[in-house]
Amino acid sequence: MAALVDGAPEPQESSPIPGQGKPARVRFVGAWWAPALALSGVGLVGAAEAQRSNAGREIFFNIEQGWAVYALMAALVGLLAYGIVRHATLWMIGKPTPGLLGEVPLRFRNALRLGIGQEKVRRDPYAGIMHTCIFFSIVVLTIVTAQVAIDDDLGLHFLQGDYYLFFSFYGDLFGLIGLVGVGMALYRRYFDDLHRIRWDERVEDHLIIGGLGLLLLSGFLVEAFRINVTELEQHPEWAKWSFVAWGLAEALNVIDLTEGQTLTGHVWMWWGHIVLAFAWLGLIVFTRLDHIFFAPVNAFLLRTDSPGRLATIENIEEQEVFGVGQIQDFTWKQLFELDACVRCGRCSEVCPANVAGQPLSPMHLIQDLKAHLASVGPDIQRAGHEEGDVRAVSPLAMTGEVIGDETLWACRTCGACMQECPVMIEHVPTIVDMRRYLVMDEARIPASAQQALENIEMRGHPWRGTTLERTTWMEGLGDVPLFDGSQEYLYWVGCSGSLVERNLPVTQSVFRLLREAGASFGVLGQEETCNGDPARRMGNEYLFQILAQQLVETFKAKQVQRVITNCPHCFNTFKNEYPQFDGHFEVLHHTEFLVQALDEGKLTPRFALDESMTYHDSCYLGRMNGQYEAPRQIIEVIDGAEFTEMKRTRSKGLCCGAGGGNMWQEEVGERRVNHVRTEEAVGTGADQVVSNCPFCIQMFEDGIPSIQPEEEGRIAAFDIAELLERAVLGPDGAGSDGARPAGAGAEAGTGASSTGQ
Amino acid sequence: MHFVVCAKQIPDPETPPAAFRIDEQSNEVVPAQGIAPVLSQFDGMAAEAALRVKETAGDDTKITVISMGKESAQAAIKQVLAMGADEGLLLEDDAFEGGDSYTTATVLSAAIEKLGDVDAVFCGRQAADWDMGQVGLGISELMNWPGSIIASDVQVADGKMSVKRVLADGFETVEVPMPAVVTVSNELGEPRYPKLQQIMQAARKTVNTMTAADLGLDASSVGAAGARLKLERLFIPEVGGDCDMIEGESPEEQAQALVAALREAKVL
């Protein structure tokens, strides 16, 4: 199983085109520990060396009542324990979290690389550097402090000689690094007005960053006062190792204090520093500083399967509540997550709904739920304990009032939020769980979404009002083989591929390319039905389960083993969700098949296309399934194609706006998501925007006239298969239908006549 | 109170044109392959109207959904049950086949009579397959109850039904004593989406079936035998179009040529 690195499975390991494989990206996984390890190694050597050199210092120099530090420490530990218990009692009102015991090694790896290694934090380079500085500084300075304690308490006295000097050096170095991080943080918070971290700013934010700055500064001052009266006089050459404090100590000389004054100053500074340190650590219990613990734990708890998979409601017919209507209907892991949120705003910054000014901001959604948990959680916990009516506790309906319907419906299930979240919060399952409640429990759905769902129930596809049939696309293609179990692949066309006018040419292109590549395949024609993806994402899990079970049966009866899909949503559902219904098939999106065929020489792009293009990553091929390379590799092999990336691309790509059932909904808000994305595509100056998803293409075609009112010079939206077909078969498809007898490449199958039926 | 909702299962009106076929020999619509029949959309709205009244009237109101049709019409009945109706009744008999609006109204009236305590009957304004719009009024006539058609809103109070009717140029509100019959139009609004709990309850409910004999109807008065309407010929009309391009150097000339052509075709 592919490891979850970015919240998405790793891109396919084996690159279909030899020599074009991704260069192995060297990751310094969890590299944070390297310096610490190196330092402790040096420490050991230093301890041995200490025999020879006599550098060193007196611990608790000038300080009486040093024991008070341990009292403070005990208080801190007590406070942390209290914090954990207080939180945990709230999490426990949630339902059991299934599947947490599987894949434990992977979970530990996730905790290391995503939690402690902070891989996601670095997705924003500025924040990455800032946070890394602060993190390293705190880790190393904690080690420094621990060494001081060990040196004294255990009587080891290894802080001597050369190691002491080196210890002094790196202590100062990391203090300085910490100050750099704090400086960067202060800049963001106070000089960058529009920064996302200020979208939900609270007093604690100032305390945390101000406190840390003061803590580091006071640390240097304590050192400076000590050095001023000790080393500077006796061993100035030692003092220089503490290079920052040494500079400050020299500066103190300028003020010209008496030794007594300096010693008093040292005592005050020392206690100030210690109290500040414990106070700051105490903030962990009351502020978002708790992410120090929650982030790595949440990384451990992170799903180990694809983010494209939503959980099944087991035994759905026996449930009393469908989906999540009240806070205690969430699993405890979902509640835990709420507490992990650091209000960084990254999720909302990339959320297409939020970007378009629609009523959804994932950060606020998580924070609203968190506040709701804090407000009603204790009463619910008590009611549950006393076997009272838990559902009567909250005066507010969580789903509908705390989180409004329009917020839930605005979500595209695009996964951008989950991709960015540095503490690995999974927004999509949480949102869909609440939608499930709206749809199945309350039957409260926007009219247009309801029509799509009803249409799926009545007609087996979401496209109300289509006048096309599932066989219309076959017209003029010659023999279209029906799948009968003898062929290698089932070519799954999908509802959009057969029932939406714009997508028919895409289906036909894929078909011609399959035929050209000599693939052994067949189609289901009239027997195709909706695989349930829109129903599941719109919250009708019941309908989804019925459709999925039926289709799994059909596939099995027809002995389907390998499926090629037109649509990344079908692809995701077959690949990631059908295994939940015991449907295990090898699933390829057409881009993956095409890149393989190119690699094996079964398709040869013989025609140059002198066109400029940009590529739009669909969420369900990209983020949800980690496939970014195949489509780009196809573009690469096309002669003459001039390729420009959009600013938001690959895992940072912006959704076209159609996902999560929004294809069939009226949008509310300032702008439409497809307009925003079309604008970005147009901004590249390319003639074409190429994608791989029937919805994306429809959304672009819909958005283009609004963004480019002039017909002249408009960007055109194409599927990657249409593009490749032009390169392989020529502009008029002569390479196949003309030069070859139709159907020559296709394996024998029951020929469906081109007129359908 | 006791309401009856009449529900008809019809071939899907959204059947793609290419899949719609007629057997001109037997004068029948050939059911399209793989396209399931559906509840006539106006009947869903009739159910919605009845449910809205029930919601304001209180829980002791019972809604019975009746359908005349084949076994498959159970699905239409279940759909209305899932929306919140209480009981279902299927009127199924080979003798009912091939009837017209009159015999349908006859059978439905007999069933309503049989139920006994009915206060109001809600029908769709017309079935979306044949678009006759006769059955509702037929029931009203046969039961000798007041009938109001094409309603966009229905209210019930003090034994009276107040119906907001859609007219060509506006609305009118009429008030009739109950029992009464009303036919509901799409202006009322979309039928509700059923809650899953109700779908599952509906699935568990048994739908009673009654035949002509159960209703005390003579086979000669129903179905093809009792029909007063004779279908002469059923066919898909040829819709053709021709396009002549009007020639001309300037717009003026083109306009003159167009006028001449229209005169010639006796359009002007």
Ligand code: SF4
């Ligand atoms: S899945 Fe996409 S649309 Fe939904 S909250 Fe996350 S970023 Fe926004």
Ligand code: SF4
């Ligand atoms: S949910 Fe994650 S990304 Fe969003 S604000 Fe919270 S921590 Fe940041």
